Amino acid sequence: MPEHKRQNALLPPRRKSKQILIGGVKVGGGAPVVVQSMTSTLTQDITATVRQIKELEEVDCELVRVAVPDIEAARAIKDIKKQISIPLIADIHFDYRLALAALESGADGLRLNPGNIGEPERIKKVVLAAKERGVPIRIGVNAGSLPSRMDSPVKPENDKGVDSRWSLPRTSIRGGNDRRRSIPDRMVDAALAQIRLLESLDFDLIKVSLKAFDVPTTVAAYRAIADKITYPLHIGITEAGPPRTGVIRSSVGIGTLLYLGIGDTIRVSLTAHPREEVIAGWEILKSLDLRQHGPVLVSCPTCGRAEVDIVKLAQEVEAELTRIKKPIRVAVMGCAVNGPGEAKDADVGIAAGKGRAILFKKGRKIGVVEEKDIVRALMREVERL
């Protein structure tokens, strides 16, 4: 499992949050930002679900969520849990019996909005059962399913005129003279209402998410709640779409929040095999230097100065690097302008010229190789590190 590293001094400080434990995995309170995903199989189909979770474990997914639409799914969790290595979170809507059954089956976390469950007695049963087992509950507010009663102008419940490190100036969140609550404000209101419900039952193993498809809305909502509560935050962009566009939207939204110091666990939502979500999640964390996870490939975009086929070369090196687990930096550069500088900065790198390349290792030139030998020579040095 990848290691945590010291916070990069160029990043703004991280928001301080309480720590919760989901299974054995720490979330919040200075723990490394956790990568999670959700299965797309029918949870009732134990074989298919276990197979998919194992695929997620292979790419270092750290927490997995499964949908629990019925009692059969809730019971399946017991068998699924026996065959997987990472903690499992049950995603539940409306029916409190599913939450109770999921807890009995050994779910390590719940994603559930208590306000959607109905009668106070039912909520109480679920919360007590979670508390007994030390199982955290994530309150998840989505812009797309805000309670409609909050559609009308309401007196803000928490209107102190925010002015902190994490929040936007009030006017930005309000969007001018609109007297109605903005969507981010309404998302925060909805989350705070759910949180109060749990707190009134003396429950504080809470994690919160406030997702929207719009990045400005999502970031504004998280910034607005960030200093109102100390619970850890699960961040993501909801329904971000297919990989081509969804990865970009998620990277911008999750990346911006993480840069600002907000976010204790991330989920990239893609309309794709969830493996893609985990891979993208790790890349986001690596790009901000928040976690290490396998090699990083620096390669130039190639231009009219390049004298070798850099696209092909980078693809070959990228393919070779998939089997390397070490957190190293490898550079493939195509010219004399930026090449040597970047290649020298890497653990191993090449700066290619006409028909040959200079090989660098830890900032030192260690040789010159023919074009046809570049990949082999580079990989030999990678293996040796």
Add this chain to the structure above:
Amino acid sequence: MPEHKRQNALLPPRRKSKQILIGGVKVGGGAPVVVQSMTSTLTQDITATVRQIKELEEVDCELVRVAVPDIEAARAIKDIKKQISIPLIADIHFDYRLALAALESGADGLRLNPGNIGEPERIKKVVLAAKERGVPIRIGVNAGSLPSRMDSPVKPENDKGVDSRWSLPRTSIRGGNDRRRSIPDRMVDAALAQIRLLESLDFDLIKVSLKAFDVPTTVAAYRAIADKITYPLHIGITEAGPPRTGVIRSSVGIGTLLYLGIGDTIRVSLTAHPREEVIAGWEILKSLDLRQHGPVLVSCPTCGRAEVDIVKLAQEVEAELTRIKKPIRVAVMGCAVNGPGEAKDADVGIAAGKGRAILFKKGRKIGVVEEKDIVRALMREVERL
């Protein structure tokens, strides 16, 4: 060409910058953030370069840069310019004669660090020729090729203890007790030195970039320079790598800066056909609601609650949408939990249940369609908008 839209009220205010004109394209001063790219062909090969620029124009690239490694390339610009529709920027290093020749060939912009050209007389010639033609110069500092003389501890030239909207607190940039200048500070120093050189020749058609492969370094450098100068900023992550990882790194870095209000033109650097850079650039701008550019597809990640194959459905809709140019929002949702909410928010959307889907248009349910007819029915409504 895509239209500009009003700033999203949930975004922090944009940094105010001077406006420059590159060809007919406005950069800075409140103009829409401009998407640019760079050719990977040999500039001397006019046919190949023109073909690639036309491919870039097809995906709405707004500015294109070409490498000018020799006099033949500088002269080729004249013929290339005749056959393309977007302004062209010449990328020049070290040799002032190439800059002069590129200007004579009609280049609309130069990317050139005057300090690298050598003798003052040569710099003066280039700057005067650019000024005569009203051609802007981009000063481009890359972390990988910082002047080595700045490697030693130096007295900061601009050490006022920054405390503005755009800057990080001093300590963050400095990285603790290190008495040496941090890389972002050194990048800023290098850019300011180049800027002073141009200003001393009474030249102010300046654009500046400060790129690194590291996102924290890049963001810190831009934040540090943002309130020291008013010139427009060209932003990007340099040598971000092949598309799979490079798109994520670029989205996080460029997205964070744009969210913070920094950046007047963007270039995504990928080791790939530059078309991919332009497509990714547009998606970054769309995700932050800074520009509109064709349809946006909202689709859920699918989970154990979905009763239709959402991945396949979303892929089909995505493929159909490539021929649509209107800036509309289309939703493909797989279940009853978030589906109707998101689908209602879209211009056109479906929320699928077992074997059929509810069709929404502008927030109104307009029908129920069989699974096999979903794509056709959705696209019919898209065409009608």
